[in-house]
Amino acid sequence: MAETVALTGVTGFVGRQVVERLRRDGLRLRALSRRGAVSGVTTIAGDLADPVALASLVEDAEQVVHLAGLVKSPTPADFARVNVQGTELLARAMAPGTARLLLVSSLAARHPEVSAYAASKRAAEDVALRLLGPERVTIIRPPAVYGPGDRATLPIFQQLARGLLIAPGPRGARFSLITVSDLAELISAALTGELELPPLLEPDDGHPGGYGWGDLAAIASRTTGRRVRTLRVPTRLLRQPARLADLLARRFALELPLSEDKLGELGHGQWVAGGPPLSALPPRITFERGFGATLDWYKEAGWL
DSSP, rough: OSSSEEEOTTTTHHHHHHHHHHHTTEEEEEEEESSSSTSEOOOOOTTOOOHHHHHHHHHHHHOOOEOOOOOOOOTTHHHHIIHHHHHHHHHHTTTTTTEEEEEOOOGGGGGGTTTHHHHHHHHHHHHHHHHHHHHHHHHOOOOEOOOTHHHHSHHHHHHHHTTTEESSSSSTOOEEEEHHHHHHHHHHHHTTTTTTTOOOEEEOOSSSBBBBBHHHHHHHHHHSSOEEEEEEOOOOHHHHHHHHHHHHHHHHHHOOOOOOHHHHHHHEEEEEEBBBOOSSSEEEEEHHHHHHHHHHHHHTOOOO
């Protein structure tokens, strides 16, 4: 078991869940944060652009978990600055030592051609492997992550709860899902030695073949007892709205669910995780169960 685990991205949606899970494991945690101290965790003030803070973060750590990254921006260059250059500086800080890096990337990295975000995630993987060597790097490429407290997937839950789901992208689009708790469990199992991960892993919730938009609507209908209809919208019809959304986001510093970059990923249409399967993990939470639990949380929190 690793004595000290250094982490980035601990104040994000996934990061908060991972910290909570690792604290239960009894690991000593050291976290990089630009938003102040993290409760119960040794906190290093700084960000991914700060080499001094990164050196302090990884000093004497046995494992480093890199969760930080930019998911959304109307300015494509931001993805390279945060995701690629930030990972490079972290890897350079680690290079003199022996710590292993658990890099939480994205399934989007499989197809770097579809968006600036996807390209940045693949480039981050490449730079980590180049600077640290494959023997020190394990890459996890999760698909869409959802669960209580997530604002990124909230619009989908809002639509499902209201009975009309807008389904962007090509006909027959398929995608994998994973709950944040299952992803945190996977990371915990890897760090504590309970599970040996392959060098590259694309995890999911165990549902064969992933999901289509119609599957989500059918599950929501069964859970809520209310019919949920789907309205398919080709991505070509969303190009102008996406450009407008990017313009507004840049002008007024808004976080909007639609962007030209995200449209590239939606247009690809095939985002089913490729495994390999991990039989040692306990049964995972499929959307059949995860939808209801997440919906209940949103309602209790007043988000729905």
